Amino acid sequence: MIIQGLTAENFLKYRRLKLNNLPTHGIIAISGSNESGKSSIGEAICFALFGRTFAVKPNETRKLIRWGENRCAVILEFNLKDDICYQLSRSLDRDNNHTARLYRTNDPDNPIARGIIPVNTALEGLLGYNFGAFIDSFYLAQREITAPKPQGNAIHIMAGIAPLIKCRQELQAELEQNKLTQKELTIRIADTDKQVANLAFNEQQTHILTTDQNDLANREKNFKDNKQYLKDIATDYQQRITKQQRDKTNKHWMIRLQLVALLLAIISFGTWFALSFYPKQPIIANIITNIIANIVPIEIIVLTQWLLYSSLVNILIIILIWIYIFVLNRRKKALRDAGNQLADILAVLDELDIGLPKNLQLNPDKIRPPKKTLAIKAHALQQRLLKAQITVPEIEDIVTKKTKWLDQVLQRIAWHQTELHQKLLHESEQRQINDRLASLNTALQTEERELQERIQVLIQAEELLQGAMRHLSHKFNHHLRGLASRTLPMFTEDRYQHLQIDEDLTIRAFSNEKRDFMEFDEVSSGTQRQMMLALRLSLSQKLIDRVVCENQFIFLDEPFAFFDAARTRSALTALPRLSKDIIQIWVVAQQFPEDFEFAHTIQCHPDCTEYSNETTSQLRAL
Structure with a gap:
């Protein structure tokens, strides 16, 4: 510019x-x-x-x-x-x-x-530098000439590490943010673990509750089936025992009728046989004929036919009565079978009562009779049932008691099923919460691992950037020493030909007379300003080489404040020859x-x- x-x-x-x-x-x-x-x-x-x-x-x-x-x-x-x-x-x-x-x-x-x-x-894009870099290089204000801050933006631009500095700052900001995020993740993981621990979800509890629910469902089905079976068997037995009482009377009369029919059949058949097969016995024929003629006047031939018909009818009646009695006997056997079934179901219900768990028993504190006593009672009831020695009211009373007991047990089962259902719902909710927490914990741990890997990458990237910055800074210092060493002899008339510049831009000058490097405080104030002016011009040249890459002006306000006439003339003579790029030099002085x-x-x-x-x-x- x-x-x-x-x-x-x-x-x-x-x-x-x-x-x-x-x-x-x-x-x-x-x-x-x-x-x-x-x-x-x-x-x-x-x-x-x-x-x-x-x-x-x-x-x-x-x-x-x-x-x-x-x-x-x-x-x-x-x-x-x-x-x-x-x-x-x-x-x-x-x-x-x-x-x-x-x-x-x-x-x-x-x-x-x-x-x-x-x-x-737009101006920074055109020029390649900002205010800070301008003040530390091309513009020397009216002040004590000092070295720029080694960590200043101008030095970073001159050294070519400004983009790396910006990148490192972004990396550090991202690294800090990731560390904060990692800390938050650690807290969230610990909180999730605590929630899981407080939840204390037990998978075995769900299995136990499910088993209990299935057991209650089976018991409920069994009790309902037995209740229905008891109802059906009791109804059938009551109907059969009622019929049995009528069948008993009917059988009594049918046996008598069968005997009469048998007697009549014998008489009719005997008479028919006598008349048919013994006609040459007039005495028997006359006796039979006279007896019948006194009762019913009828011819002998007709009489013989009716006697045959009477025998056949009586035989038929005997056969029918025998069939009817056979049916009655079958009914009696069916009654005994029904009695057995009723006795069996009552025995089963007694066993179920004994085998009920305490939470389903109606009177859990009641002392249960021993099984032997229950077996004796069941056998006695069975014998009465088989012999039909039990009345319908007694059966109804037994069935009513058992049905009432079954209903009460079913109610308790239903209550426990409702309770188990609520517990299972609670366990299901607990399982869902536990699964969500476990899933969240897994996701957080995965995120934490990925974040840790990212942090390691950022740390490694920062280390690589630090290495690159150290390399560029060392290279910058080396070039800066070369530029300042070429500039300083022009200002000092070859009395000082070399500068030693540390990382913090501390300057030492090599004295040809002493043949050694001298500390900055050991030289005169005029020489100090010559050394700092040489450093400033070297930094300006470095900035031109790095970002400007064109001809540049420089403004020096009172750079020769402590110079004597000879130093001033020497510096003015040297300034135009210092750089092929710094071609316009503004110099302020009182004279x-x-x-x-x-x-x-x-x-x-x-x-x-x-x-x-x-x-x-x-x-x-x-």
Whole structure:
């Protein structure tokens, strides 16, 4: 960047300042007594470029406005390696209204950027450096010359580690964030483990409850089946025993009727046989004929036929009665079978009562009779049932008691089933919670492992960046020592030819007379400033090599404050020959050697408020 012109209005000392057609090569000398406005020119350049100056704090920029005025403005004209001329204008008022505009001189209607932030961003892209790097390299303010901070942004840019620094900062920020996240994950995992422990979910409990539920379901089905079976068997037995009482009476009369039919059949058949097969016995025939004739007057032939029919009918009646009695006997056997079944189901119910767990017993504290006693009672009941010696009311009473007992047991089973169902629902909810917590814990542990791997990668990346930065810093120091060692002899007339620069930019100079390196405090103040000026110019050259890569101006405000005339002349002679890139050198001093030739001179006066290099005379304050 080479400055071609500078215009300022109401800026610090100057009401108007106008510098045009400035030379692009050589030294521009700015001289004058104290408070003549020499430094104001440099601060005007600095304000035009960055909207601030070295001497004024960023929040006090209103101090840059000339006393008594409400607004200041600065226009800087410069060109870059593309040979395009740019103009940068800034203005500031007492209300801190700050405007900025960057545009090409040949196209002012289409600005490159407008506004403070856009202009600063665009300018840094064009120049390659920011305010901090500019102050530590190309702009030497009126102060004690000191080495830049080794950890400053300017040194980082010059060393080429600024991108690595930014990358490391991002890595460190990400690393810290990941560590915080890891800490949070650890807390969440511990909290999840605590919740799982407090939940105390037991898989075996669910199995036990499920087994109990199945057992109750089987018991319920068994009791319901037995209840229905008891009802059916009791009803069948009651019906059969009622029929049996009628069958007993019917059988009694049927046996008598069978006997009568048998007697009649014998008589009828005997008479028929006598008449049919013994006709030659007149005595028997006459007796039978007379007997029958006294009862029913009928012919013998007809009588014989009716006797045969009577025998057959009686035989048929006997057969039918025998069949009926056989059916009655079958019914009696069915009654005995029903009695057996009823006795069996009652015995089964007794056994079920004995085998019930305590939680299902109606009277758990009641002393149960021994099985032998129950067997004797069951056998006695069975015998009564088999012999049909039990009445229907007795059966109804037994069945009612058993049914009531079954209903009560079924109610208890239903209550326990409801309770088990609620417990299983609770266990199911507990299982779901446990599964969710286990899944969450697994996910958190997986995330923690991945995060730990990421942290290790970041740590390794940071270590690699640190190694690269150390390598670049060492290389930068080596190059800086070479540049400073080439610059220093020009300033010191070869009395000091080498500089030793440590990592913290501590300087030692090699004295040809002592043949050894001397500490910075061992040399005179003039030599110290020569050494620091050499270091500053070397840093400027390094910044040009690193990011600027084009011709550059440099502004030195009072660099020869402690120089004698010889040192000043030697330094002025050396400055244009220090670098092929630093071709425009602005130097501020109270006075210069009269016979030294400069590319351009600017003479400032304390009472001068307006200055222009286009006129031969300066306007003075009224």
